[in-house]
Amino acid sequence: MTASKHLHDESTSLDSTATLMNRISSQLASQLSLVSLDGRRRATQPPLVVVAHGSRDPRALSTVRGLLQRVREARPGLDVRLGHIELNAPLLPDTLAELDSDEAVLVPLLLSRGYHVKRDIPEMAAGSGVRARVADALGPHPYLVEALRDRLDEAGWGRTPGTAVVLAAAGSRDPESRTDTGRTASLLSERLGVPVLTAYASTAGPTVPEAVERLRSLGHRRIAVASYFTAPGRFATECAAQAPWIVSAPLGTHPAMARLLLHRYDRCLPDRMNAAA
Known part of the structure; x- marks a missing residue:
């Protein structure tokens, strides 16, 4: 082998090694940029x-899991988790403790403002060590009206003289x-073109029978009950029996529910992420 050929091969080898090392360094830097100072x-x-x-009610957990699967299908690559306020595992603090991120967006699967949205969820998040942004309650929103209308259609809804609706909520x-639920009732009334009265399964009035009598x-002689519940459970069952x-x-796994969860999520993202979306 000539000296010039030897020098050429050595130079090529060094160039290849340098390229490989640069690639490794670049990949390592990229991976390190995804890790915060506390290792998350x-x-x-x-x-x-x-x-x-x-x-x-076991049907509730099954329904919620099905809804989350719709969200994952609609937004591939997004880390979608479930946490509960009570009664079911995983509880919200446990979910937050298992995250691989030091921040999260919490979207309540709750249809209106109330104690859980204003106090319980923020307090659970505050004790987690995760920088959590809590989204608004789901309602009122046109997506909910879309889902309510479709569920009524599935049940055999048809607008005729003397038709009305009771919107049954928790x-x-x-x-x-109550203001949020009343606003949803107004939006549904506009959509259906018939009167819609709110009713409640607990705490507040009127009850479903009282709204029906009103x-x-x-x-009105043909009165439908629209179940304003995210999933099956005791309240939904009791209200259905009074129809x-x-x-x-x-509402369950209706596609509009998945879109609404993502809409609430997107509204909590920093401007830099909204710009990239």
Whole structure:
């Protein structure tokens, strides 16, 4: 081998080694940029933690898991987790403790403002060590009206003279919760073109039978009950049993629910992430 050929081969080998080392250094720097000072991995977007209330009815947990699967399918690559306020595992503090990120967006799977949204969820998040942004409650929103209308259609809804709707919700002592539910009833009334009265399964009034009687006194004879619940459970079952005509299924895994969860999530993202979305 000539001296010039030997020098050429050596130079090529060094160039290849340098290229490899540069590539390794670049990849290492990229990986380190995803790790915060406390060792947690930074995600390009914070995880979405859906916060459900929890229920003793096994159908509720199954339904919520199905809804989260719809969210994952709609936003591939997003870390979507579930945490409960009570009754079901995982509880929200446990979910936050298991995150690979030091920040998260918490979206309540709750249909109106109330104690859980204002106090319980923020307090649980504050004790976690995770920088958590808590999104607004889901309602009121046109996506909910879309889901309510579709559920009524599935139950056999048809607008005829004398038709009306009772919007059956869980109930809350918080006046803002009642305001939110009333706004949803107004939006649904506009969509259906019939009167819609709110009713509550607990805490607040009127009850479903009381709302039905009120509508009957106004001359309505075909009164449907729209289940304003995120999943099956005791309250939804009790309200359904009080329906004088058709009753819709809970909102459940309706596609609009998945879109709404992502909408609430996106509204909590920093401007830099919204710009990149």
